[in-house]
Each structure stands twice: as structure tokens, then as C-alpha cells.
Amino acid sequence: EVVENYVDYRKKIITNRTGFELKKAKERLELVEGLLIALKNIDAVITTIKKSKATTEALESLVKKFKLTRKQAQAVLETRLQQLTSLEQEKLKKEYKDLKQKISEFEKILKDIRKVLKIIVKEVNELKNKYGDNRKTYVLQRISEISEKDLVQKKEVVITITEKGYCKRMDVKSYREQRRGGKGVIGSNLATGDFVKQLITCSTHDYLMFFTTRGRVLWLKAYDIPEAERYSKGKAMINLLNLKDEKVTSVISVNKFEYFLFMATRNGVVKRISLAHFSKPRASGVRAINLPADNSDVLIGVQILERGEEVLLSTKKGKAIRFSSNNVRDMGRASYGVTGIKMGKDDEVVSLEVLKTQAILTITKNGYGKRTAVKDYRKTARAGKGVINLKVTQKTGNVVTTISVNPTDSIIITTAKGM
Template identity: 40%
Template sequence: IRLIRRARDADEAQAGLMNRYLLSENQAKAILGMTLRQLTGLEIEKLRTEKTDLNHKIEDLESILASKDRVLGILKTEFLEVKEKFGDDRRTTVELQAYDMEVEDLIPEENVVVTITNTGYIKRVPATVYRTQRRGGKGVTGMETKEEDFVVNLFTASSHDYILFFSSKGQCYWLKTYRIPVGSRYAKGKPIVNLLPRLEPGERILDMIAVREFDPKRTIVFATRLGKIKQTRLDAFKRPNVRGIRAIALNDGDELVEARIADGDPEVILASAGGSANRFSLGEVRAMGRTAAGVRGMRLRKDDRVVSMALVKNEETELLTVLESGYGKRTKVGEYRKTRRGSQGVKTTNMKTGQSPVVAVLEVEPIDELLVTTVGGIVIRCPVEEIRETGRAARGVRIQRLTEGDKVTAVVRLVRPTEEETAVGDAANPSDRQADS
């Protein structure tokens, strides 16, 4: 007390306490912070008691840390107190049964449009990206492509479907739709060889089918450039193989044009670029193994080639024909005289001098919509009902207004979903979608 009173200021008092009594800086400051009453002998007993209590508390805490039983006992007591204060009825159940979680379970199911280009770039885009326009519109950019590249195929599928890829060498490869990278309308996509690494140099993907289940009662129907046709049971393709499997044997100079899923015994319409169409029953084509080459489906004129195939239900079904120039028409199937497999067929459009070739034929209903894509990457979504129904030999009306040098490369049918069916795509079974291109 005398030292503090004689000091000129607090700093001198602090230094004096530290030097004389060998106190730390904090201890000296604590003493200077006390009142005069606390520095008298009356507080000594209180400080001694506090020291004893702190020592006992330290011993108890060290004892807790050294004993696992005491730690668990304290935790249990505290948890019970929390339960008593905040507890309510359990909202979850604990079951003995375990569930296997697949990656697919974490991916939302949605309808998508898959496109592939001439040089093998592929992407998927939500179907809602392409807004509906009136017939004759210009469409919207569906992909930024290089001058030498263009979209050759597009189709709709569910993100949970299997996609069967059919190559120029007659091979079949598998991939889940959700494994195809998502891209914007303008994105080029990713090289398909990155997704199907077993593709050989020079091997191209020529057609694709989206499948949910491999039903043995259904078949895949193949059509080739030189007029061959073949059908094989769908379940022959149910075992995926990273190396791919043989889907069809191709003769020299021939290549796959289209692969379609068939239910029952529909009728087949093979269409050529030169404007011919041959209609016959699929029953004339017996089911064959995967390695078979098929049989003649259409007799072609010189320099003509098959470009598309449609599977139709009956004569009242409407057949849509689309030309490379962007023109199209709807015609009743009944106007196409039914012939036999291997026939030359009848005209599906009047091919005048300079007339653009046929690109696609497909079965449609007035409530459907179309996606039409061009070499320049432009895509238009158009209601089928706006395309006028005409005779078999007519050219039709303009579906898409093309810029100079542009031409239609692929067409896909979008089935308008009902209240019970939200699937988008052309399939007799709502769980399967496939290309109508």
C-alpha cells in the first residue's frame, strides 16, 4: 500500500510492484485494480478460500478427463436434460432392411433432346428449350457448328432411358441418357468417342434408339441405304458390352439408315431420296439373329437410296414426308398402295427437275409436334396440325424457312403428353422413346 501511495502514477506503481515482489505484469495490474478495502487483511481469508476451491475444481476436472466412465456419465446426464427440455415424438423410423442406392436414383427424370453431328459431337438439352413456332418459321439456333459439320440425328428420350447406338460397321453400343453431357442450345457438345471409347477409327454413329426395357415381344427393325431390311428381337440387345456387339451385317458400300422399335406386326414404309415409297407388312420379314444381313426391302432405281423408314398402324394413319428444302406434307397411309417386300413402291412426292430429295418419312398425329434441324444447326419446333394434308404426289407446304445454302438434315416427332403420360417421344410404349428422323 505504501509503495502504491508513493508512486507518481500507475505505471511507476506497476513497475515497483513487479520489481520488488517479482510479480508478472498481469498480477501487478490486478493489484492496482483492487480497492483499498480489498488490499487490507479483511480480504485475505476470502482469497485463500477461493484458491482452495479452484484447486479442488482443477483436481475434479483432471479426474474427469482421466476417466472414460465419468465422461460418458456426464454426457448422458446432459443429453437427458436436453431431451427433457426440448424432446418430442420421433419423426423417422429405424428399419433393419437396407436399400441399395443407385446413381440413377439421384438423377431427376426429365425429357431431353439428344443431337449428334456429322463429325461425332453429341449433347443433350431439355426438351423445353425449344419453344413451339408456327409453320414456316426460321427456328432457333440449336448448335454452333463448324462450316464442315452439321446435325445428322436428333431424338427425344428420358434421362433414365438406355440409348442404343448403331454404327457404320453394324455394331451396337449402350449408354444411359444421363451420361451424355448436358449442353446449351448453342453448345457444340462432346466427342462421342469420349463416351464410347471402343469406336474404331472411321466408325461413325448412324442411328440411335432410346429404350426403357428390353421386352422380348418387341423387335428392332433395321433399314439400310441399299434397301435391305431386317428385324431382331429387342432382348437380343439387353446385355451391355463395352466393346459393343454386332447388330447387323452390312455388305460393301451399304450402311445403316434407320433403326426402329416395333410392336406386333405393323406395316413398313421405306422411302428413298428420289421420292419413292414402298409399303408392305413387317410380317414378310422373319425375325433374324444379330449377325444376319437381312433381306431386300425395296428395289431401288439407279443412283437412288433409302433415306428413311416409318412403321405405321393402319391406312388411316397419317404419314409425314419432309424434303431437304424444308417443305413437308401429311398424307393418309391408305393413299400408298400396299405392295410386297422388295417392290419398287409408289411416288411419295413429285420429283420435278431441281426438286430437293426426301429427308424423312414418319407416322404422325395432328396433336403432335415436330423438331426439324438443318445443316446450319437451326432447329424449329412446329405443330403437326399446321402442316396441310395433301395428296401423295404433292410437294406440300413450307415447314421451315431456310437461308441460302442451308438444308434439312433430321426430323423428330414429339408426342404431346396426355394427363396420364408425360413422356415425350415417338413410342407405342410410354416408357420407350426413339428417333423419327
């Protein structure tokens, strides 16, 4: 707790200090820009000043004729002639370049909490090297080094992912529980046509694995997702991840790389792979499933499972199939997969569930829901046509997703307007 309070204090200090330095740099940049304009038009500036009867008249003339601000014009009037040499001009050009670079760096620090944390680590290490000596008290456990992770408070958070590729991190307390039929609370101020497609509850210290429609996986720590207010739309994931003409389709939180991943594609192909294949995060990402090169299929869902657990695939036309994951052999990252369900014309898989709960909640496009006991889904072999999960009508609209639930579970459901 003491360390957390110290880190919070240092965050405020560095943020305030950087903001102050940014303000000073911008003010100086304004004056330097004015002096460079004056040097470029030195003869005309001198003539203008000589023709003026008073300082105020000279200032107004400089502002009007050379498009200077009043601060810039005042700086020109206060500059001695000996400072208007070619040598001084080169110094001003260098100062201008340095100021632009400083301003850019200050702005980056204020926009990125990770840069603030790195500065904290750097300054703590500098203090250690400068003033460090042998402790006068007995330490039961020594911390060998401070990492970025150590500076982030471990707490439960909610990560939201939208259809148009925005994400944000919020405290789990941002949502209050309501009964069915409630009006809801604003979860996001989303753009027209956008909607929250995934909510992940995890720890700030967990890894987040981002699986894309093209079958790649990329990693981030949960604390790398920018924290935002409930009504904010968040930050575009393209600014956080190395995405290449693809969208994030599933996000999984992981704190240890055990068990397996089970994947499903839009065309009904499934794949089981050990999480150990993804235990070494790479900034550029790696291939998780080898999808067709012609883009005829995309990854729609990824779930963590243990060997022998059962899965359920659901389609937009209301079909579903339940089978054991043991029906699917372990594969490597270069594999495509095997058939999980055979579908009719114009149908496609919309969701994948690993069966760990008592029931499945099916949600339709028009907001209808149906809770079905898992035992009511007949268990079959994979690659079958499945059973009727929900009768799709014009009133209900197509199935959009399913959720594994227990009777006492609380559920967060968001609409296209972020409610």
C-alpha cells in the same frame, strides 16, 4: 426431392473443393518447377545472388537469366542452403510427379459429372461406415444401396445427334413451339457443313442404343450424354463411344428390352430381330447386323416395333414401299437380312418408318415438305419397286428424310445452320 437437393448440394461442394485443390496444386507446381530449375543450375544461381546488391536486384536477375516467374524467383531466394542437397532434390522431383498426377485427376473430375457422382457415392458410404448405427426412427422402406442412377434426377430431355458425330443433352423446355414458317430458335452452334440428323426425346434414366453404319450397337445411359446449352455444338461421340471407322446412324431410347427392332440398309435390305438379343449392354458393343465386308452397304435406320406392325421405306429419288413386318422373319444378330425394296439406278434408301401415325411428312434437301396420309400408300409385299412418294425436281432436291406425324403433333426441324 430431399435426396435430389442433397445430391445437387454435394455436386457444388465437390466441384468447388476440387477447383480449390486444383488451384493450390498448380500454384505449388509452379514453385517446385522453379526450385528444380535452380537446383539444376545451383552454382550459377548462387553466383547471381552474391553479385546482386539488393534482394530486388537478385530477383530480377533470376527471372531474366533462368526464365523464372517472379513467384519462382522469390521461392528460390527464400530457400535455405541446407535444403539444396541431393536428398531434397529427390524429394522435389517426387513432389513434382505427384502434383502432376493430382492436377490431371482434379481436371478429369471437373470435366466428367460421372466422376463427381462416384465421389458422392464413395463419401456417403464412408460416412455410413464411420458413423452408421441403428436408426432411432421407423423406416417403411430401406434402400439397400445407392447407385449412380439414383443420383440423377429423372426428367424428360432432348438428345441431339449431328451428321459429324456430335451429341448433347438438353432440357426439353429448351425448345419453344412455333407455327410453320417460323424463324426458329438456335438449336446448335454447328460447324460448317454439319447438321442435326436426329432428335430423341427420352428420360435421363433410359438406355440409348447407338447403331453405327457398320452395323454395330453400343449403349449409354441418357444421363451419360453431357448436358449442354442450346447453342453449344456438344461433345464428339468418339469420346463417349468405342467407334471404329464408323458413324452413328440411329439412336434409340429404351427402358425395357421387349418388342423387336426393324433395320434397313442403304441398298434396301431389311431385318427384324428381337430386342432381347441386346438386353445385356457391353462397353465394347456387339454386332447387330452382318453387313458385307466390302463396305458396299451401310445401316441407315433402326426402329422399335411390335409384331405385325407395318413399315415404310423411302428413297432419295421419291419412291416408297409399305409392307407388313410379318413379311420379314425373325433373325439373329449374325444375319444380314432380306430385300425390302428394289430400286432404280443411283437411288438409295434414306429413311425407315414404323407406321403408328396417321400421316408421313417427307422432307427434301431444299426444305420442302409434303404430308401424306398413310392410307394413301398402297400396301404391297416386300421386295417390290414401291410407289411414287414425292416428285423430285431440281427445285425440291432429293428426299432426305421422312417423319411419322399426327395432325396435332409439334415438329422440330433443324437446318444445316442449327436453326
